[in-house]
Amino acid sequence: MTELIDKYLKGELSEEERVAFEKRVEEDPYFRGEVKGQIKAEYAIRTKAKKVKKQALKAEYARLVAETDELRRIQPLYRRSSFLIVAAAAVVLLIVAVRLWGNSPKMNADELFAAYIQPVPLSFSRSESDTAMLSLATAYQGASYAQAISAAERLLKDSAYASSAQLWLSLAISQLMTDQPQAALRSLKQIEPGSAYEEQALWYEALALLKVDPALARGKLAEIADSGHYMQKKAGEMLERMEEE
Amino acid sequence: MKPISKIHSDEAIILEIRLGGIHGELAKTNLFRQYAYFVRKRPAKYGLTEEDALDAYTDAYLAVIDHIKSGRFRGESSIKTYLSRIFRNKCVDKARRNATMKVDWVEEFPDLRDESRNFLQTIISREELKGVRKKLALLNEKCREMLLMSAEGYSPLEIAQKLNLATARSASSQRYKCLEKLKKMMK
Numbered sequence: 001m002t003e004l005i006d007k008y009l010k011g012e013l014s015e016e017e018r019v020a021f022e023k024r025v026e027e028d029p030y031f032r033g034e035v036k037g038q039i040k041a042e043y044a045i046r047t048k049a050k051k052v053k054k055q056a057l058k059a060e061y062a063r064l065v066a067e068t069d070e071l072r073r074i075q076p077l078y079r080r081s082s083f084l085i086v087a088a089a090a091v092v093l094l095i096v097a098v099r100l101w102g103n104s105p106k107m108n109a110d111e112l113f114a115a116y117i118q119p120v121p122l123s124f125s126r127s128e129s130d131t132a133m134l135s136l137a138t139a140y141q142g143a144s145y146a147q148a149i150s151a152a153e154r155l156l157k158d159s160a161y162a163s164s165a166q167l168w169l170s171l172a173i174s175q176l177m178t179d180q181p182q183a184a185l186r187s188l189k190q191i192e193p194g195s196a197y198e199e200q201a202l203w204y205e206a207l208a209l210l211k212v213d214p215a216l217a218r219g220k221l222a223e224i225a226d227s228g229h230y231m232q233k234k235a236g237e238m239l240e241r242m243e244e245e
Numbered sequence: 246m247k248p249i250s251k252i253h254s255d256e257a258i259i260l261e262i263r264l265g266g267i268h269g270e271l272a273k274t275n276l277f278r279q280y281a282y283f284v285r286k287r288p289a290k291y292g293l294t295e296e297d298a299l300d301a302y303t304d305a306y307l308a309v310i311d312h313i314k315s316g317r318f319r320g321e322s323s324i325k326t327y328l329s330r331i332f333r334n335k336c337v338d339k340a341r342r343n344a345t346m347k348v349d350w351v352e353e354f355p356d357l358r359d360e361s362r363n364f365l366q367t368i369i370s371r372e373e374l375k376g377v378r379k380k381l382a383l384l385n386e387k388c389r390e391m392l393l394m395s396a397e398g399y400s401p402l403e404i405a406q407k408l409n410l411a412t413a414r415s416a417s418s419q420r421y422k423c424l425e426k427l428k429k430m431m432k
Contacts, residue, residue, distance in 0.1 A: 002428065003422050011356040022364050033432065036369050040431040041424060042396075044377040046353045049396035050307070057277060057303045130267070166271060186300050196257040 001031075005038045013098045066122060067141065109214040116238060117207055119143075119173045120200055124164060132158075136170065145174040165195040172204055181211035203231045218242060255324045262313050265403050277306055280325060283332050291340035301335035308335075311355075314398055350374050380430045388423035395420055 007013050008021050025032050113142065122140065132155050139147035142223035155161045172187035185208045191201040206224060209217035221242075223233035257344040261272035280302075287298035309328050318327060350371050351362045381389055387408070394404050401413035401420070410416050 002425050006421075006424070008361070009354055009357060011358050011361070018358065018361065022361070025364075025368060034428070036373070037428040038379045038424070038430040039290075039365065039369055040374060041427040042375050043350060043353055044381050044427070045392045045396045048378050048381055049393045050353075052393065053397060054303045054309060057306065058299060060274065060277060061281055061284070061299055064281050093257075112402070134269070160267070162267070192339060198252060 001034055002038065005035055008035075009042060010037070023194065060066075107241050109210040109217065109241050112238055112242060113207055113210040116234065117176060118168075119177060122170055136167075140170050143177075145177040148174040149178065163190075163192070165197040165201075166189045169200055169204070170196045172201070172208075176204060176208055181208040184208045185212065198231055199231075201228065203235075206235065214242075255364070258324060259313055259318075259320065262310065264287055265400065266274065272297045273310060274325065276309075280306075280328055283329065288336055290332060291336050293339055297339050302332055305332040305335045308355075311398060325388055373397065376430060383430055384423065388419075388426060391416070391420055392427065394422050 004021070008018065009174070013021060025035055031185060057143070090134065097099055119140075132151065136148060136151035136155060139151050152167050153173065155162070156171065161167055166192040169188050172184040174186060175181075175184035185205065188201045188205045192199055195201070202220065202224060206217055206220035209220055218239065220237040221239050225239055226230055226232075253387050258272045258276055261268045262276075263269070284295060284298045284302045287293055287295075287301075293301065298356040305328055308331050309318065309324065309408060312327075313324075318324075322330075348371075349366075351357060351365060353363075354362075355363070384392075391408060394407065397399075397408070404420070405411070405416040410417070410419065
């Protein structure tokens with residue numbers, strides 16, 4: 001009987017079965033009691049589950065707001081949205097543009113790396129039971145990259161995670177942030193073409209190459225600048241600023 | 246809050262959510278974060294606070310997850326457009342609720358057919374459902390966890406894996422047993 005009522009509540013009965021079900025509810029007081037009891041039980045479970053889920057989502061939103069505010073605080077001037085800052089930046093840029101007319105400032109590979117490296121915000125599962133993932137999330141999001149490296153390496157030894165593009169990406173970025181470009185390149189190679197993180201992998205590969213082989217970095221940046229990559233504009237900007245070899 | 250640069254394609258998100266597991270959870274969190282800026286860009290005409298809009302956004306997000314899992318979302322529009330449309334409707338509902346303070350209990354049963362909705366409202370009133378949630382505390386922890394996981398949309402297979410049960414079938418049959426227990430407590 002529980003299964004039948006369950007199917008009714010999930011809209012899984014045929015039209016004929018539904019009509020017969022409702023007729024039985026009207027005519028049979030015992031069956032009506034069963035249906036009412038099950039609706040109360042389902043209602044209790046569904047509203048409780050929804051409440052728990054919504055609390056978790058609201059906490060996630062609060063974390064996101066905090067992270068965004070933090071990012072905004074450390075973002076370069078030109079990316080801040082406040083009108084006054086944008087206006088001030090525009091004035092400064094105008095002055096700089098006039099002074100450096102036709103002579104854009106050049107940077108060497110290390111300077112370019114320092115100017116453009118920024119870890120992409122990644123979100124990880126924060127399930128209390130998944131302690132390994134939780135410690136990676138805490139370390140990565142708290143910019144403790146050495147700890148993030150050991151947490152990611154530990155997780156990647158587990159066959160369940162060994163092909164996780166997100167984990168390889170977080171490992172590579174953490175390696176770049178701790179000045180290990182060769183190791184980062186090896187980690188990025190583990191991200192399969194066609195993965196959801198393919199574009200990020202290409203971008204960080206170009207940044208890692210700046211430290212290892214600027215000529216190859218130039219090729220990668222040109223590849224990004226010529227495609228519909230999400231960092232297309234930045235890559236073009238970097239190529240313009242890159243010193244001639 | 247600005248939109249986060251898109252790191253997952255719609256196809257990848259849908260696939261991962263349907264496959265479930267740890268990657269499914271990550272995809273769901275990413276999806277939630279991806280469009281959370283809707284809350285700050287809420288339609289002004291409904292006069293909702295940020296808290297109300299967040300409530301509407303979480304409702305819309307949970308509905309989208311449900312529709313992706315059940316196949317009701319068929320990819321005819323992008324996830325962003327789909328979510329945005331549901332979010333707008335939820336904002337309207339929220340504004341109406343703020344005005345009338347009435348919530349229809351059958352809303353918790355979105356799979357019910359329209360005819361059944363009207364029928365059920367004649368046999369059970371909103372008042373009769375007051376306080377029923379407290380009775381969940383009387384259930385043993387395993388039963389409570391199983392029923393909550395099922396209500397959160399976990400498949401019998403996922404429940405079996407999480408609760409160390411042999412098969413999806415045994416998860417389903419235990420769920421019915423737990424539901425029976427709770428039903429008796431409600432009488």
